[in-house]
Amino acid sequence: MREVFQSQLTEVQTRLVEIAEDTVKIIEKATKAFGTSDVSLADEAIAIADGSGNKALALDELVIKILARQSPVARDLRILVSALRISASLERMGALAGHIAAIARYRFPGAAVPASLTATFSEMGSLDVKLAKQVVELLKNTDVDFAREIQAQDARVDELHRHVFDVVLGDDWKENAMFTVDVTLASRYHERFADHVVDISSKVSYLTTGDWAETE
Amino acid sequence: MREVFQSQLTEVQTRLVEIAEDTVKIIEKATKAFGTSDVSLADEAIAIADGSGNKALALDELVIKILARQSPVARDLRILVSALRISASLERMGALAGHIAAIARYRFPGAAVPASLTATFSEMGSLDVKLAKQVVELLKNTDVDFAREIQAQDARVDELHRHVFDVVLGDDWKENAMFTVDVTLASRYHERFADHVVDISSKVSYLTTGDWAETE
Numbered sequence: 001m002r003e004v005f006q007s008q009l010t011e012v013q014t015r016l017v018e019i020a021e022d023t024v025k026i027i028e029k030a031t032k033a034f035g036t037s038d039v040s041l042a043d044e045a046i047a048i049a050d051g052s053g054n055k056a057l058a059l060d061e062l063v064i065k066i067l068a069r070q071s072p073v074a075r076d077l078r079i080l081v082s083a084l085r086i087s088a089s090l091e092r093m094g095a096l097a098g099h100i101a102a103i104a105r106y107r108f109p110g111a112a113v114p115a116s117l118t119a120t121f122s123e124m125g126s127l128d129v130k131l132a133k134q135v136v137e138l139l140k141n142t143d144v145d146f147a148r149e150i151q152a153q154d155a156r157v158d159e160l161h162r163h164v165f166d167v168v169l170g171d172d173w174k175e176n177a178m179f180t181v182d183v184t185l186a187s188r189y190h191e192r193f194a195d196h197v198v199d200i201s202s203k204v205s206y207l208t209t210g211d212w213a214e215t216e
Numbered sequence: 217m218r219e220v221f222q223s224q225l226t227e228v229q230t231r232l233v234e235i236a237e238d239t240v241k242i243i244e245k246a247t248k249a250f251g252t253s254d255v256s257l258a259d260e261a262i263a264i265a266d267g268s269g270n271k272a273l274a275l276d277e278l279v280i281k282i283l284a285r286q287s288p289v290a291r292d293l294r295i296l297v298s299a300l301r302i303s304a305s306l307e308r309m310g311a312l313a314g315h316i317a318a319i320a321r322y323r324f325p326g327a328a329v330p331a332s333l334t335a336t337f338s339e340m341g342s343l344d345v346k347l348a349k350q351v352v353e354l355l356k357n358t359d360v361d362f363a364r365e366i367q368a369q370d371a372r373v374d375e376l377h378r379h380v381f382d383v384v385l386g387d388d389w390k391e392n393a394m395f396t397v398d399v400t401l402a403s404r405y406h407e408r409f410a411d412h413v414v415d416i417s418s419k420v421s422y423l424t425t426g427d428w429a430e431t432e
Contacts, residue, residue: 071287168393180396
């Protein structure tokens with residue numbers, strides 16, 4: 001029985017890693033599409049995001065089945081509940097990255113971001129891609145020190161998010177309302193993407209330390 | 217044993233209703249603060265939102281305890297898993313309403329919304345308040361027809377959200393970047409608030425119909 005359960009837990013982990021790998025693909029294509037106004041890359045990002053939602057749904061069903069058949073307690077139970085939360089975060093990350101791609105798509109053939117903010121969004125996009133890749137590693141290895149290391153990087157994304165507002169609300173900002181809307185939303189999506197990475201890392205820390213309060 | 221379990225389920229329901237009632241208070245105060253630039257109402261909204269997060273955390277702990285002690289299956293298990301999802305949505309609704317209040321606070325004593333969009337935000341705010349109140353009723357009564365009725369109202373919020381962009385991106389929009397940023401974010405927060413209402417209603421429908429696919 002224990003062996004069956006262990007193989008089911010491994011299946012859950014494998015599927016979470018798979019969804020996280022999708023998220024990496026989506027954010028990579030989305031940030032590249034956003035930076036270079038590449039509409040076919042944007043379409044690819046949106047298509048993967050749509051498919052990834054179904055994988056999260058299927059994973060939830062699997063977790064509910066395992067809960068029903070195995071009635072796990074203690075740490076095993078918490079792993080499964082955390083898997084539900086992690087799958088929800090990954091799904092949102094995919095959706096947010098899809099929104100970034102959608103902005104690039106709407107503005108094509110024009111740019112979604114003006115020259116004054118290209119470098120900021122380039123750094124924010126690279127950070128989100130890096131964080132998504134680290135989530136894949138974290139879900140494979142569930143190392144609590146690595147989880148904390150990941151969380152610490154969110155501060156820079158927040159800093160860049162605030163910088164976008166400083167630029168947009170500064171005296172030198174002469175762009176039209178369309179640019180203002182696009183960079184406001186895109187910056188928000190990048191920031192929320194990184195927030196979900198922090199949430200996932202907290203769940204993994206929690207599985208090791210047992211401190212649920214740390215997870216919010 | 218069954219009686220103990222039933223009283224635990226009732227406790228979960230009672231706590232969900234309580235958090236939903238907080239959400240009503242937060243969105244009522246937030247939308248009023250947003251429409252009238254009332255900074256003390258905004259502070260009240262933000263304070264309730266902060267406290268409500270802890271209630272959601274405590275509810276999650278309770279649900280995990282019940283799962284461990286009762287090992288529920290079938291519908292009972294799905295009720296508890298849905299409670300985790302609903303609590304997460306309620307927490308996000310509180311946070312989003314808090315963000316709306318925060319915009320009013322930042323812009324005080326100025327207005328957060330220009331005259332050309334006052335009516336739109338007033339309707340969007342009223343709709344969000346109405347939807348939050350309906351969520352309270354739904355969590356009390358879990359009526360599937362009422363759940364569907366609630367979901368149908370989201371379309372109008374989406375329509376108003378699109379209207380905000382039509383106005384902001386239209387030729388007549390002469391407001392400064394600050395107004396553009398504020399109305400973009402505020403509209404997004406209102407729309408996401410209603411999205412979570414739809415998610416919660418779907419979970420309740422699912423508990424009755426058993427169709428999980430309907431829930432996403």
